[in-house]
Amino acid sequence: xASAHSRMRCGEFRTTYQQDMTIFPTPLSxxxxxxxxxxLLLAPSFLSPYLLNLGIQIGYYGxxxxxxxxxxxxTGQISLGHAAFFGFGAFASAWxxxxxxxxxxxxxxxxGAMTMAVGLIVGIPxxxxxxxxxxxxxxxxxxxxxxxxxxxxxxxxxxxxAMANPFSVFGFEFNNxxxxxxxxxxxxxxxxxLGTNLLRTRDGRAFVAVRxxxxxxxxxxxNLNKYRILSFGISxxxxxxxxxxxxxxxxxxSAEGFTIxxxxxxxxMIIIGGMGSVMGSLMxxxxxxxxxxxxxxxxxxxxSNTPGLTQALAYIKEMSIGLAIILFLxxxxxxxxxxxxxxxxxxxxxxxxx
Amino acid sequence: MSDPNLLLExxxxxxxxxxxHALTDVxxxxxxxxxxxxxxxxxxxxxxxxxxxxxxxxxxxxxxKYAGKELIGLRPNDRCTLGIGRTFQNLALFSHMSxxxxxxxxxxxxxxxxxxxxxxxxxxxxxKEELAHRRQVEDIIDFLEIAHIRKSIxxxxxxxxxxxxELARAVAxxxxxxxxxxxxxxxxxxEKEDMARYIIDLNEEWGMTVVMIEHDMGVVMDIxxxxxxxxxxxxxxxGLPDEVMANERVKKAYLGEDDSxxxxxxxxA
Numbered sequence: 001x002a003s004a005h006s007r008m009r010c011g012e013f014r015t016t017y018q019q020d021m022t023i024f025p026t027p028l029s030x031x032x033x034x035x036x037x038x039x040l041l042l043a044p045s046f047l048s049p050y051l052l053n054l055g056i057q058i059g060y061y062g063x064x065x066x067x068x069x070x071x072x073x074x075t076g077q078i079s080l081g082h083a084a085f086f087g088f089g090a091f092a093s094a095w096x097x098x099x100x101x102x103x104x105x106x107x108x109x110x111x112g113a114m115t116m117a118v119g120l121i122v123g124i125p126x127x128x129x130x131x132x133x134x135x136x137x138x139x140x141x142x143x144x145x146x147x148x149x150x151x152x153x154x155x156x157x158x159x160x161x162a163m164a165n166p167f168s169v170f171g172f173e174f175n176n177x178x179x180x181x182x183x184x185x186x187x188x189x190x191x192x193x194l195g196t197n198l199l200r201t202r203d204g205r206a207f208v209a210v211r212x213x214x215x216x217x218x219x220x221x222x223n224l225n226k227y228r229i230l231s232f233g234i235s236x237x238x239x240x241x242x243x244x245x246x247x248x249x250x251x252x253x254s255a256e257g258f259t260i261x262x263x264x265x266x267x268x269m270i271i272i273g274g275m276g277s278v279m280g281s282l283m284x285x286x287x288x289x290x291x292x293x294x295x296x297x298x299x300x301x302x303x304s305n306t307p308g309l310t311q312a313l314a315y316i317k318e319m320s321i322g323l324a325i326i327l328f329l330x331x332x333x334x335x336x337x338x339x340x341x342x343x344x345x346x347x348x349x350x351x352x353x354x
Numbered sequence: 355m356s357d358p359n360l361l362l363e364x365x366x367x368x369x370x371x372x373x374x375h376a377l378t379d380v381x382x383x384x385x386x387x388x389x390x391x392x393x394x395x396x397x398x399x400x401x402x403x404x405x406x407x408x409x410x411x412x413x414x415x416x417x418x419k420y421a422g423k424e425l426i427g428l429r430p431n432d433r434c435t436l437g438i439g440r441t442f443q444n445l446a447l448f449s450h451m452s453x454x455x456x457x458x459x460x461x462x463x464x465x466x467x468x469x470x471x472x473x474x475x476x477x478x479x480x481x482k483e484e485l486a487h488r489r490q491v492e493d494i495i496d497f498l499e500i501a502h503i504r505k506s507i508x509x510x511x512x513x514x515x516x517x518x519x520e521l522a523r524a525v526a527x528x529x530x531x532x533x534x535x536x537x538x539x540x541x542x543x544x545e546k547e548d549m550a551r552y553i554i555d556l557n558e559e560w561g562m563t564v565v566m567i568e569h570d571m572g573v574v575m576d577i578x579x580x581x582x583x584x585x586x587x588x589x590x591x592x593g594l595p596d597e598v599m600a601n602e603r604v605k606k607a608y609l610g611e612d613d614s615x616x617x618x619x620x621x622x623a
Contacts, residue, residue, distance in 0.1 A: 017488045018481075194473035201472030201480050202465040205451070209459045212448035219408055220527065221434040221463035234469060276450070 023196055040185055044178040052177040054289055059184035060245040062285040063191045065269040066278060067238025072267070073275035074199060075231035076211030077126055078135045081142035082266045085236045087258030088145060089115040089243025091156045094164035094253055104167045104248055108187070112240040118145075119236020126232055127225035142260055149255035161254030164247040180249055187245055188282075191238060196278050198234070207231055208276070268325045274335025283336040291324060292317040358422075361386045361531055361563050362407070367416035369402055369587075376402040377413070377587045384531070389557050389564040391574045391595075394584035395607065400567045401443060403584065404533050407565070408440045409433045420531065435463045439529030441520045443536045443567070449509030453500060453519050454491070456508050460526025461487045491526055498522045498552060514545040521552065525560070532556065534566040538573060546570065550577055575599065583607070 014020045024030040044052060068082045093111035097104050125137040149156045156162055166175040167183050174180045198204045206227050209217040218224055247253045265288060273284020295317050303309040309316075332339055362384040369377040377399045384390045392400045405411040407418060409430035418425040420436055428436075439460075448456050465487060471478035495501050498518050503511060508519055517537065524532055537553065538546045550573050556562045568574050574581060575595045582592040585607040591598050598604055 017485055017492070021484070021488070197475035197480070198469060198473040201475065201484060202462060202467050203469040203472055205455055205459050206462060208451055208455070209448050209462075212450055213446050215410065216442060216446035217448075217459070218430045219410075219434060219440055220459050220523070221431045222459075223429075223431050230469060 021200070023193075023200075037189070041182075044181045049177045052181050054293060056177065056181060056184045056249060058282070058286045058289050059188045060242045060249065061266075061269065061289060062188060062242075062282045063245070064239045064242030065266055065273070065285045066192065066195050066281040067235040067242070068266045069270045069273075069275065069277070069281045070195070070198075070207065070238065071231045071235035073270055073277065073280075074204070074211060075207040075228065077228065077231065078131070079138045079232070079235065080135055080260065080263050080267075081122065081138040081140075081145065082235070082239055083258045083260065083262035084142045084145035085115050085119055085239035086243040086246070086262065086266075087149060087253075087255070088118055088236075089240030090164070090247035090253045090258075091149065091162055091243075092240065093244035094162045094247050095155050097165055098163065104165055105169055108167075108241055108244040108248070111244040112237045115240025115243070116233045116237040119239075120229060120233040122236075123229040123232025126228040139260070142263055146255065146258065149258065156253070156255060159255075161252055162247075164251055164253055166251060167248045184245055184249075187241065191241060192278060192282065195238070199278065203227070203230070211276075265321070268321060270335075271325055271333075272328045272335055274337030277335065277337035279340075280335045280337030283340070287324070287336060288321065291320055295320050357383075359385050361421060362565070363417075363419040364403075364407070365417045365419075367403070367406055367413045367418065369399070369406060369411055369413045375587050377406070377584075379416075380584070380587070380589045381416075382582050382589065382592060384563060384565055386563055387557070387561065388579040389553065389566065389577055391566045391568060391578040391581045392584060393568065393571075393574055393581060397586075398584040399587040400584055401535055402587075404440065404535055404565070404567060408438060408533055431463075434527055434529075437528070437530040438533065439524040439527035439531070440533035441517075441524045441535055441537060443539065445513075445516050445520060447508040447516055447520055447523070449507070451508055452505050453508055453511070453522075454488075454495075454504045456519055457491050457494060457522050457526045458484075458487065460523040461491065464528065494522050494525050497555070498525075499548075514541050517541065517545075517549070518552075521549075525556065525562075529562060531563045531565065534564060534568075536567055536569065538568060538570050546573060553577060 012026060024033050043055070047055070064082065064086050067085075068079060071077050071079050089111045092114045093104070093107045096102055096110055096114075097107045102110070122138070122141040126134055129137060150158065152158070166173045167180065168174065174183050199207070206217070206222045209220065209222055210224060210227050210231075214224055269284040269288045270281055271284070272287050273282065274280025296313060299309050299313050299316060303313075328335065360383045364383065365381050367377055367380045368375070380399075380403065382390075392403060394400050402411060406413045407425070409425070409428060409432075413426065416426075420433075420438065423436065425433060425436075448459065451459070465483060467478065467480035467483055471480050475481050492501075495504055498521060500515065500518055500522060503515060503519075508516065511519065517540075521534070521537065524534075534553070538549050541549065553564060553566070554577055557564050566574075566578070578595050580593060581595050581598045583590050583598055583601075583604050585603075590603045590607055591601045593601075
């Protein structure tokens with residue numbers, strides 16, 4: 001939200017650097033954030049399970065999307081294997097819990113750390129190659145991990161998949177949508193705050209510096225190899241945590257879900273949300289999760305007397321996502337986050353245009 | 355070992371790209387606390403020389419000693435921790451970052467927080483550390499008079515301001531030796547005067563040794579303590595500005611064969 005500072009409201013005075021470096025720069029934005037958290041805390045009491053399910057999906061995919069945004073949007077690299085890391089996190093959490101009996105509560109961050117280790121290894125080529133070549137290297141990691149999932153019976157249960165126990169604290173099981181909502185909400189808030197802090201401190205600035213001008217970044221004392229590989233590691237940590245939340249929500253993990261298609265969807269989320277924007281990752285994820293549902297509702301609304309439309313529903317869902325990505329690339333390449341900023345600026349200045 | 359007053363010693367540096375000899379047996383030394391200018395016609399190897407010092411190029415042979423320590427073989431990011439900062443001829447800012455963040459990147463090697471303590475901002479020392487460095491960065495911002503644009507995105511600024519932000523970023527490294535590659539290129543007279551003042555202040559008040567490449571002879575003659583002239587990758591003269599200007603080879607190489615106007619070099623460049 002750093003650029004919100006450049007269009008500061010009048011009457012907004014800051015007397016310390018600390019006030020100038022807060023995440024939410026204005027009283028209004030602080031109140032909005034607090035209000036949103038209160039709303040989300042109360043949501044399970046009045047939202048239907050269907051909507052709660054969508055919210056939970058947005059949560060765990062959103063965490064993984066933020067991870068992808070760190071490597072693609074902030075460090076300027078490319079990763080086509082994000083779904084495999086997401087899957088690895090899901091299997092890892094279930095595996096740790098099933099083999100060692102460590103409570104799920106600890107398994108989720110542990111799975112993130114395990115996925116981070118894998119991501120650091122997969123990220124090694126990133127120290128050497130860029131662009132299209134790196135895309136192919138990460139594509140290879142996607143297929144290698146997919147193959148690993150289907151062969152490593154000890155880890156994933158092979159073709160049968162792996163059972164994942166529900167999240168529990170002191171014997172209280174978060175085993176339905178109303179309860180699991182809070183687990184995901186906690187992780188979303190925590191991971192997004194950590195991400196925001198990362199990106200406003202030393203290593204986050206180093207990532208953006210590597211993206212914007214790697215030659216001068218090196219002259220500024222930034223070790224290019226370290227940060228290129230590290231961004232893959234951190235991105236995988238986020239993917240792993242997202243995957244672990246996914247696993248303990250569904251209770252069952254199977255290898256089929258983590259294909260290249262999901263990797264592309266993750267890329268779609270950050271393109272639509274906004275590359276290099278923390279909140280954009282969440283907005284884009286919400287868009288991608290909700291769009292097929294809106295399409296379905298729309299088709300059911302008009303489709304009662306046009307049976308062809310209902311039969312084509314699956315295709316309409318897929319196509320609408322593709323179309324959305326294309327339209328965003330053409331009309332709003334900076335994503336929803338940028339559009340949101342424009343809307344805020346518009347209302348701030350209304351009725352004048354600038 | 356050698357003279358402790360020498361901050362930078364360059365010995366017999368040669369640099370070739372295939373058959374092109376960008377630099378041939380160039381030697382010079384920069385004393386602590388001086389403003390040392392490198393001049394020469396286009397393609398003379400001035401920027402190549404700077405790249406050898408800052409580590410972007412590895413010279414084919416020769417040695418470069420900084421404060422008695424050999425630089426050849428060190429990576430660019432390690433050289434900056436020794437105290438070498440630089441700016442680029444073509445703007446090399448992080449164009450999507452704010453001016454403030456650009457300058458904060460210059461504090462990279464002085465900051466201790468990392469990918470673990472940084473995210474834990476309020477619970478680690480990261481916040482305190484960032485605030486302390488923000489305060490120091492604000493001193494640099496004040497000094498270079500860019501307070502009004504500190505929150506602007508670097509890529510949206512005018513050319514002269516970007517040059518100033520780049521200087522600020524190099525100053526944030528807290529270098530003992532600052533390498534400036536054409537700090538005044540493309541500026542108008544007023545901006546040049548400001549920039550010359552900043553360079554003198556950096557040298558005299560902030561105690562930085564300056565190695566500068568510049569084409570504006572007026573500026574070079576006015577603010578440099580010593581000048582070196584390169585031509586086709588060879589050193590053809592070095593010394594006090596007036597001596598160098600009086601040198602026949604320099605006149606020939608730098609100002610052309612025509613000597614009808616040779617006693618007014620400042621106008622020619």
